[in-house]
Amino acid sequence: MRVIVFLGAPGSGKGTQAKQLSTASALSYVHLSTGDILRDAIRREEPLGRTANAYMSKGNLVPDEVMLDLINSVLSRVESTSPSATILMDGFPRTIPQATALDLGGKTRVGMAVFFSVPESVLIARLTGRRICKVCGASFHIEFLPPKHNCVCDKCGGALFQREDDSRDVVINRLRVFGSQNEPLLEHYRLSNRLVTIDADRPVEQIHFDIVNKLR
Ligand code: AP5
Numbered sequence: 653m654r655v656i657v658f659l660g661a662p663g664s665g666k667g668t669q670a671k672q673l674s675t676a677s678a679l680s681y682v683h684l685s686t687g688d689i690l691r692d693a694i695r696r697e698e699p700l701g702r703t704a705n706a707y708m709s710k711g712n713l714v715p716d717e718v719m720l721d722l723i724n725s726v727l728s729r730v731e732s733t734s735p736s737a738t739i740l741m742d743g744f745p746r747t748i749p750q751a752t753a754l755d756l757g758g759k760t761r762v763g764m765a766v767f768f769s770v771p772e773s774v775l776i777a778r779l780t781g782r783r784i785c786k787v788c789g790a791s792f793h794i795e796f797l798p799p800k801h802n803c804v805c806d807k808c809g810g811a812l813f814q815r816e817d818d819s820r821d822v823v824i825n826r827l828r829v830f831g832s833q834n835e836p837l838l839e840h841y842r843l844s845n846r847l848v849t850i851d852a853d854r855p856v857e858q859i860h861f862d863i864v865n866k867l868r
Contacts, residue, residue, distance in 0.1 A: 653731055654738045655760050656681075656867065657745065659837060660768030662826045663779040665852045665859060668791055669768075670742040672860050679864075682734055684726060686743040688789070690714065691815075711817055711825035713833075716749045723750075724757070731759055747833055751840045765841035766863060768852035772827060779823045783812040797856070 658666040667685060674683035690708060693701035700722065707714045723744055730739060739760075745751040754762055770778075781794040783803070787810030792799045799805060803812045817826065841847040850862050 653727070653735065653760050655754070655762045656738060656740050657754075657762055657765040657841075658740060658742045658768065659765055659834075659841075660852065661770060661772070661775050661830045661834070662823065663775040663782070664768035664770045665778075665856070666742045666768055668856060669859060669863055670740045671791070672856070673740060673863065673867075680737055681740045682730055682737045683740050683742060684730070684744075686719065686722065686741075689722065689726065709816055709822070711822040711829060713746055713829060716747055719744065719746075719750060720753050723754070727757065727760060745837065748836050748840060751837060762841075762846065764848055764867070765846050766866065767838060767841075767847060767849045768859075769849050770853045774853055775827060776820070776823055779818050779826075780820055782818055783814055785810040786813055787811075 658670055660666050667687075670681075670683040670685065673679060674681045690701070690704040694705045694708070695701070700718070703718060704714045727739075730737065741754075745754055754760060778793060778796065781796070783792045783794060783799070784790070785792075785805035785808060788805060788808045790805055790807045791797075792805075792812060799812060804810070805812060816822070838847060848866050850859060850866070852859055
């Protein structure tokens with residue numbers, strides 16, 4: 653299975669771009685967000701959710717052994733349901749043990765790692781202003797991508813909410829954690845000539861256009 657990894661700070665736009673690419677009918681990408689999977693496990697009150705929530709609510713990383721079990725089971729499921737799809741992996745890997753495990757994982761092949769480069773001051777504004785639809789998961793921003801009607805999803809009419817880890821204090825910790833892991837991860841992909849960096853401090857459509865060209 654071919655995998656494209658999206659790397660970047662919290663709020664750099666990985667999810668926005670992965671969703672757009674995976675819903676474009678002419679392309680056959682499967683969006684796999686480890687953050688979404690963990691939040692779903694929290695909502696369902698599963699054991700995985702209870703473990704993950706203790707870390708996520710503070711903006712810390714869920715331990716590697718938990719994430720590796722999770723990713724292995726998710727990849728096996730995708731392999732059996734959509735064997736020819738290309739996976740857009742959003743939020744994984746975040747550490748060197750995760751990246752190494754993904755490279756060694758039997759049937760997956762990471763062809764490219766796309767790094768979303770955005771200045772930190774922009775990231776804080778993006779995260780604290782983000783609002784998500786409770787029903788369909790669409791992402792909005794109170795200033796940069798406002799819904800047509802206040803607190804209501806344009807796509808399905810669902811109510812919008814703010815993620816618990818998008819409060820300012822937790823955002824600061826998430827950015828600190830990201831800063832401590834990011835450089836070795838970039839080096840991992842740079843050394844194997846798989847790293848592509850894009851300027852992600854531009855309008856969503858321009859970034860989408862850029863990524864589509866790089867993935868061709
Ligand atoms: P996760 O859900 O992966 O969060 P994240 O990496 O912190 O990323 P975000 O979803 O916050 O940001 P994004 O880059 O997707 O930005 P988005 O497109 O939404 O992880 C959450 C937690 O789960 C982690 O903290 C950790 O605890 C745990 N976890 C997950 N994976 C793990 C792993 N592998 N190992 C260990 N722990 C793990 O955009 C943000 C906002 O900006 C939106 O409002 C959007 O509308 C707006 N926006 C997007 N693009 C633009 C643009 N070009 N211009 C203006 N606004 C824009």
